[in-house]
Amino acid sequence: MLKQANCLYGPDDSMMPVRINLGNFLVKGFKKHGDKVAMMNAETEEQITYNEMVQAAMNLAVSLVRLGVKKGDVVGVCSESRLENWPTVLGIASTGAVITPISTAYIKDELKHVLNISKPGYLFCSKQTYQMHEAVFKSVECIKEIIFFDEERPKGALYYKDLAIVSDGSMIKENVNIEDFLAVEVDGVADTAFIMYSSGTTGLPKGVMLSHLNIIATCTMPDMCDPNLNVLQITPWYHSMGVIAMLLYMYTGSEIIFMPKFELDFYLRSIEKYKIKKLLLVPSVILGMCKTSFTYDVSSVEVIVCGAAVLQHDTIQAVRSKFKNLIDVYQGYGMTEATLLISLSSYVNRQKCKPGSVGKINYNTIVKIVDVETRKPLGPYESGEICFKSPSAMKGYIGRDKSEDFDDEGFLKTGDIGYYDDEKYLFIVDRLKELIKYKGYQVPPAEIETLLLQHPGVRDVGVVGLPQAMAGEVPLAFVVPQPGACLSEAELQTFVADRLSNPKHLRGGVRFVEKIPRNPTGKILRRNLREMLKNEKKTLD
Structure with a gap:
């Protein structure tokens, strides 16, 4: 009944709805800002107002339901940053489906891994992303339909604007009226709104389930944002x-x-x-x-x-x-x-x-x-x-x-x-975790180690983060070569760069050693490896 003495308590006077659908919450919230510009592309100067975003989101939600999207379905979004992203997010949430934003930078195996975690039945993507990952998208059984942000698309594929913007030939024949709009009912605490991805010490990304309440609680925190600042x-x-x-x-x-x-x-x-x-x-x-x-x-x-x-x-x-x-x-x-x-x-x-x-x-x-x-x-x-x-x-x-x-x-x-x-x-x-933080990205050492061990010339390996002012940390590998193997640093850096996404490249280089320090259970003692780096720096100094 009493607060714990050794805990920090944040303010608790914010109010949030518990059962409301995130899409409904955002549609009503965004609508309050009317014709104010919500977003602008700095390169093209294309922009969208809050009213335009809300209208496209409601239209899209109705179209998706007509296509068969239902509560609990997973819908992926894989695209470079563009205006269509946000009506899509609001529209998907309003159907009760789960949104999973997918990195465009994933390499083949990483992309397959996250798709097999979340299993999206529908996928929104751009022409650019599709050209990069077409083979993977076609290889996974879960994706039933791909919806393109660009008009130029494979024959028979769906087009975002035909679902979200009223025009000749579009699926939606008239704009949905906000007074008539009602998002699919959800349990805000129990139902998942987003699946995000977070790398773990075991290697490949894990699927993080965020509920409707999780997002709403974040959006309703007071003193978090001054709307007068663009x-x-x-x-x-x-x-x-x-x-x-x-x-x-x-x-x-x-x-x-x-x-x-x-x-x-x-x-x-x-x-x-x-x-x-x-x-x-x-x-x-x-x-x-x-x-x-x-x-x-x-x-x-x-x-x-x-x-x-x-x-x-x-x-x-x-x-x-x-x-x-x-x-x-x-x-x-x-x-x-x-x-x-x-x-x-x-x-x-x-x-x-x-x-x-x-x-x-x-x-x-x-x-x-x-x-x-x-x-x-x-x-x-x-x-x-x-x-x-x-x-x-x-x-x-x-x-x-x-x-x-x-x-x-x-x-x-x-x-x-x-x-x-x-x-x-x-x-x-x-x-406490072993993740390397490179420019805000979480890089799991175990994933790089697993890959390097596939190289025929590598006998054992341990990866740690090398502190660097510009990036935070960069991955560095300690490698024990196979007897008789003739390895070079450049060869192993290329080996990793050809198989893993950019943040996981061995920018810190490779150090060849006789043994990787491990505890009695076989776990790599990364603290010892970091000490080796510190001693190396002292010697150079």
């Missing part, structure tokens, strides 16, 4: 920082300028052109701007929100020197399994951030720091594993018992090490 967005729309953050911003009525692909000079030019006030970034882009000389007028920028890794104080100072009217760099801490965020320094009231901190605990969230061995809750300045409980905490992983990831009190174990201070600010220290 946003320049570059995060891909298959990543939680891209998908969920955009839903949050649009629910509050923000105007979002997005770039389908990132290029630093064009990014800075877009800040000047559109007078951007807020940037949502990862550390690698921030560091890139700090190291680049430019003459663009970026004086409009008031707020930078940074995720994926903690920025050091000297980096923040360098950012301030580039953006003269910047109030501060606001840092947050989250994960796909938390829907989006666990903590954040609030910028809505323009408070200054505490250096090194990832802010205070979010609304309706409880965090405890526990001793890794005893699981006992710890007090201020004591480092341990971060665990949290929240309406935004995932339902669980597909095909995996919840007891593996949640403790007996219902707290989700993050695998991250941190502490809080006496003012209840949260700080991240290290990762």
